[in-house]
Amino acid sequence: MKKFIFVSSIMFVVALSNLNAAYCTASGSNQFVHITRVAIGDIDNSTGGTSYSDYTAQSTSVTQGDTGVSITISCNQTYAYSDLGVWIDWNQNEDFTDAGERMVCSGDCTGNGTFNFDVPADATLGDTRMRVRLKYSGTDCGRPCGATNYGEVEDYTITVLDDEPTPVTLSEFTAEYAAGNLALYWTTQTETDNSGWNIYRSETEILEDALQVNGQLISGAGTSSEPTDYVFVDENEVAEGSTYWYWIESINSSGQTETFGPISLQIPVEGENPDDQDFENYGLFQNYPNPLSNSTSISFNLPEVTNCELTIYNIKGEIVKTFSGNNIKSGEFNWNGKDENGNDVFSGIYLYKLEAGDNTYIKKMILTK
Template identity: 40%
Template sequence: MCYIFSEIHAILLYLVLIICGLLTISSFIKRKNHLAKEIRKHQKQIKRTHHLYRKKFGYLKNLEKTIETRINKGGITMEKKYISTLIFVGIILSFSQFAFAQGGGYMLQFDGVDECVEVVSGQPNFDVLNLTSVGQIECWFNPDDRNDQWAGPINKGNGVGGEAKDFVYGMNFKNSEGEDGEDGWMYAGVGDASSKMSAITTSQKGFEIGKWHHIIYQWWTSFGNIKKHKFIIDGRADPDSSRTIDAAIREDFPLFIARITDDGNDTSNYFKGRLENIRIWNTIQSEYHVRETMCLNTCNGPVAEFQFNEGRGATTYDSQNSLYGHLINLESADWLRSTAPIGDEGGPYYGTTPNISISESLDLYLAFRDGVGANAVLFAVENNEEPVGSILPDGFDFLFPRYWNLQFGSTDGDNTYDALIRLFYAHLSGVINESLTGPNRLSVFRRDNALDATWEEVPNLTINTTDDYIQFHINSTGTDFGEFALGRAEGPNSITLSTFTAIYANGSSMLQWITQSESENLGWNIYRSETDFENAFQINAHLIEGAGTTTEPTEYKYVDQYNIISGKTYNYWLESRDYSGNTETFGPISLTIPQQNEDNPDAPVILKNLCNYPNPFSSSTEIEFGLNKPADVEIFFYNTKRQKVDSISRKHYSDKIFRTIWNAENLGTGIYLYVIKVNNNIYRGKTILIK
């Protein structure tokens, strides 16, 4: 997302972040557990807050989650109101430009035969497309072979051909040799009321088939009332395309995407390839401004912007003035995950060594040792969200919200290169042990693009824990450019907790939990509260010894020695701690103390055989387990971000064998956790959805 804050907004947000950080640190001083470590981490965050105002609001939400998670794990309670203030101010400052980021968005694929998008006239606000003396049309396009015919990607005209007034403005691609002998070139023009084509210009730069290119066509009136037009290609002006024109542009004809009416005939030519981020402007941008915005999901300025992020259906919508376009002959299979270099931050880099410094706010450093051609262009973008369309190999989770897309628009004929790259992991959720070895090791993964379902681990990594980055090499014979993401091992140090229950017996609260496996588990702490975890206190005086590393079930029991009151409800949490001091929290479970100190009746519990089949599954799976008596059963399903995605509820279930089908047809490929509540008892499981 592109937030174009005013200087005042940026300064205000910067000050608020610093104040919140100072208040947070002052509250830490009152705590003793891991104080020095936590202050060091959050001081690093404060130093980097001048970058945060450029991030989307979702990043601020994740910052809250990350801070709270790390603090809870370290045994420190942070005043949540400070972070809430931060989020509230972020909302206010960005409200006028608020939109959801679409870094993992969609593109449309056109067959070159009869597929296009038509934005019909007569819609409210359609007149914003009726550009006259100044205008700019823009898109990302990735062309396929097109048999030497002019075709899309953007044209405004009546769409039926034959007459002089059938063209308003547009630009079209032709896969043949351009004037400099390169494959694939572009022409564009604006139409006149009395002549079929008042003025055209052609690009002097060839476009490589099968690669993404960014193209802008502009027209304007300069000094002396001289009208001109030109191309800006991949962020650089094409000087030879700048020419004088004399045109009066007609209005009220539809806008076509991926189609042009053939000049003088009642037939149409259609673009073959992929299109993304169609933008229409009633002004023109400088080259500098183009480079600042061309790789961003969205930005202020255009009168229309079609991002194709619906991902389904027969209509696509403009994000600026509520226009809509009808998809003609396109099918569901033509909606594809976008592979274009578009994200929350980023842009083009040029020349023999298109290096990227850390000052670019991409959380990325790139230095070429063996360069490419002098006219090469490299696109580099960062997205502040989890990658979509695939999952990491077994045993790893994404360190969201961050991944990178790096791809060449052109190497200028030199396809041998070598570069040093550093990916920065500061402030990412899930960073526990900054190491490339051990149970919670960090790693880097690569895939070609968003259509690639397989991530591969990058070899030969090194880590710098002082500046928080992982380093490796990119070259034409080994690890090549593509999409990169950071991952953390789920860990042999993770705990597989199968049951966690609480009952009232003999005047005390009795806690019981069973693990199916443990690794490097030093021990347990138990917390109790009448409200939430922020107000909980530890009830065990000493660490309850864990089982270390084992794949066998282990049963634990603990009696709460603190006073309990009849009629009150108490919430309990388990905290596991490994040999490195890392922690994981489970719960809560609840126990209501009966009146008159009566023991609980025999509580319903899951007896055996908790499983789901098939696992992995493609659309639905059956969950099954045994019950010792009738019970209320609730099942909650979560993705790896701990976001609830579904739930199932069965009241007063009386069969001894519980069976239910979970339908996940509307969810994407990934690992899902399910939490089963049988009355107040908690059970957990994990399943994998593969589509």
């Protein structure tokens, strides 16, 4: 059964930060010995000899906690003193000196060398740097930085993925301002281990400028293969003529997050006609009377003739009543405060949603008895 979740808001501030740094340089001045091939996952790169090569545009992914990840490296010469080293910056602090970041150290580069390594379970998610270095003379594989007289250095990108992803299939995310109410609504087709949602709002397109506007976590659907509809009413103050940007963030039980958006919405100025038409000309109108005690009329006006469906939900997101219309442009539905089985429903807040073609409209009403 399709579910529907409704919440409202209180605003508070969340601080976000970003760190930037640079990796150390490394090179070999003479390519008497050099790397001829690096193969790991989606990367399979055959090259000639250069002092340093930036191949970070080439990437492959690994998952936190992976074991036995295989990397194959080929060299042009076979010498007992040719040292091969591979480093991966697992914590993304822009160096290779932390414990567990040297993946390979070998003095035997005889044609094709294949090595295996494990990915730390706490490796930082996202893109990071892998450095491959071949040098001649000595047995020290512990120097990912600096210059050597002979050898070559190549850098690649490794993408670390979550071992417990938050797969949410989002099919819709829109906003609407009508009758003084600003509402967001979004629909997921599937959710896996989704504990809930946070909502962020900004007066710019930059997420780092955003404020969190939900006072508590909005409950998610957990694990579900059925569509789930959400509505969030932003009760914080808005200014006429201003534009606001919104993001939604899903969170799983391990605290991993995924962010969707932004979408934007401009608040109309009273008396002006956005898009050269009256703001309320098209769409779903406020029911009358509201609050209702016995019955109410819900009217609508659509941009074109289409099939439509009006669904009434209780505050738990359960479907109470559904109306449908075929080949219709405008009209109204009358609700008598009963469910599909003809039973009286309890007093409280109800949501009603009109789906018509590619358009979706949502409003709320109050039933008192």
